[in-house]
Amino acid sequence: MCATCGCDANASSSIRQFGENHPHPHDHDHSHDHTHSKTIIEVEKDVLYENNLLAQRNRGYFEAKNILALNLVSSPGSGKTSLLERTLTDLKDQFTCYVIEGDQQTSRDADRIHATGTRVAQINTGKGCHLDAHMILHAVQGMKPAENSILFIENVGNLVCPAMFDLGEKERVVIISVTEGDDKPIKYPDMFHTSTLCIINKIDLLPYVPFSMDKVKEHARQVNPTLSFLEVSCTSGEGLPAWYQWLKEKIQVPEQV
Amino acid sequence: MHELSIVMSIIRIAETESAKNNAIKVEEIELDIGALSGIEMTAFDFAWQQAVRATLLEHSKRKINHIPGEGQCMDCAALFPMQQLYEPCPVCGEHFVSVQKGKELRVKSLVVN
Ligand SMILES: Nc1nc2c(ncn2[C@@H]2O[C@H](COP(=O)(O)OP(=O)(O)OP(=O)(O)O)[C@@H](O)[C@H]2O)c(=O)[nH]1
Ligand SMILES: [Mg+2]
Ligand SMILES: [Zn+2]
Ligand SMILES: [Zn+2]
Ligand SMILES: [Zn+2]
Ligand SMILES: [Zn+2]
Numbered sequence: 001m002c003a004t005c006g007c008d009a010n011a012s013s014s015i016r017q018f019g020e021n022h023p024h025p026h027d028h029d030h031s032h033d034h035t036h037s038k039t040i041i042e043v044e045k046d047v048l049y050e051n052n053l054l055a056q057r058n059r060g061y062f063e064a065k066n067i068l069a070l071n072l073v074s075s076p077g078s079g080k081t082s083l084l085e086r087t088l089t090d091l092k093d094q095f096t097c098y099v100i101e102g103d104q105q106t107s108r109d110a111d112r113i114h115a116t117g118t119r120v121a122q123i124n125t126g127k128g129c130h131l132d133a134h135m136i137l138h139a140v141q142g143m144k145p146a147e148n149s150i151l152f153i154e155n156v157g158n159l160v161c162p163a164m165f166d167l168g169e170k171e172r173v174v175i176i177s178v179t180e181g182d183d184k185p186i187k188y189p190d191m192f193h194t195s196t197l198c199i200i201n202k203i204d205l206l207p208y209v210p211f212s213m214d215k216v217k218e219h220a221r222q223v224n225p226t227l228s229f230l231e232v233s234c235t236s237g238e239g240l241p242a243w244y245q246w247l248k249e250k251i252q253v254p255e256q257v
Numbered sequence: 258m259h260e261l262s263i264v265m266s267i268i269r270i271a272e273t274e275s276a277k278n279n280a281i282k283v284e285e286i287e288l289d290i291g292a293l294s295g296i297e298m299t300a301f302d303f304a305w306q307q308a309v310r311a312t313l314l315e316h317s318k319r320k321i322n323h324i325p326g327e328g329q330c331m332d333c334a335a336l337f338p339m340q341q342l343y344e345p346c347p348v349c350g351e352h353f354v355s356v357q358k359g360k361e362l363r364v365k366s367l368v369v370n
Binding site: 037038039040041042043044045046047048049050051127128129130132160161162163164165185186189190193219221222223225 | 263352
């Protein structure tokens with residue numbers, strides 16, 4: 001039993017305890033008064049309420065410790081890990097950073113982060129195609145991030161499923177690379193609808209692919225008129241200073257007295 | 258396939274609510290699913306079949322209220338039906354739209370005994 005969230009290690013198997021048999025094993029030949037009456041329960045509960053509750057708990061924790069938690073989402077291969085590798089290396093001396101890596105199977109991304117000297121927790125989701133607030137809660141418990149730090153959460157590469165699951169992050173950052181085509185925002189609107197910043201990566205490849213910067217922004221603004229954009233290349237480093245500036249503005253380190 | 262985790266959450270809610278009412282069987286479950294909720298119904302049905310086995314929802318009748326999307330323009334206040342999140346206001350063409358209906362994803366009621 002987990003004291004913080006009340007979860008039970010055997011929670012998934014408990015599903016199987018219900019409903020298999022009629023649980024009172026007497027037979028019904030004898031007649032006793034025993035009504036199996038119907039009850040209507042007005043539940044009116046959001047299906048995601050449990051996730052949302054835990055996300056709010058995470059958010060409270062991050063706010064109390066002034067931790068800037070960022071949820072990085074994209075399709076597989078857009079450059080989430082590459083962006084983190086660059087960022088962690090370049091900002092090493094300025095901020096304390098932590099990373100949570102969501103990966104279905106391997107520890108490849110976590111190894112890449114580890115190589116930068118950053119503290120990293122790895123969550124293997126198996127068949128699961130997204131991280132949820134409960135996973136983050138336990139990863140953070142083990143990690144105990146320091147105050148005034150940045151926590152990067154690399155979600156599972158998937159432009160659909162992670163959109164529905166609030167992790168308690170301060171900002172959701174969607175990454176799209178120029179090789180994916182400029183129509184992605186309207187093909188996967190939920191992800192762009194719920195993000196605050198869109199990083200357009202791999203701009204070093206612009207000369208080689210049919211990709212219109214204006215079109216992608218126009219499509220994204222149709223879904224989310226308040227979305228901001230940054231254009232970067234993790235390979236050449238172009239545009240990264242603007243990303244670092246964005247992070248600095250968000251972190252708000254309290255003034256030393 | 259986030260639909261599977263959605264179905265698992267529905268099962269957990271049904272179990273909790275049934276236990277509160279000392280119920281052992283769910284005869285009927287009523288769900289609200291909005292057109293803009295991010296649920297793909299084919300995937301949802303598939304996940305449902307897999308996940309409810311040997312749970313108290315296995316033989317439950319499922320009633321789904323599909324709620325159509327509705328947007329309100331933040332500029333001219335027009336209300337209009339919305340099929341997609343990227344649709345502009347049909348009156349003034351602006352994209353500052355707030356989604357009024359269609360995001361629902363809710364367990365509405367259970368009939369238990
Ligand atoms: N040309 C170019 N390649 C890049 C850039 N950024 C990343 N890549 C390459 O794109 C590939 C995928 O990058 P990753 O950082 O692993 O992408 P990811 O989003 O973490 O992928 P998943 O974790 O699998 O979802 C790698 O081969 C990177 O070297 C870039 O700016 N330009
Ligand atoms: Mg990665
Ligand atoms: Zn737990
Ligand atoms: Zn009986
Ligand atoms: Zn999925
Ligand atoms: Zn309008």
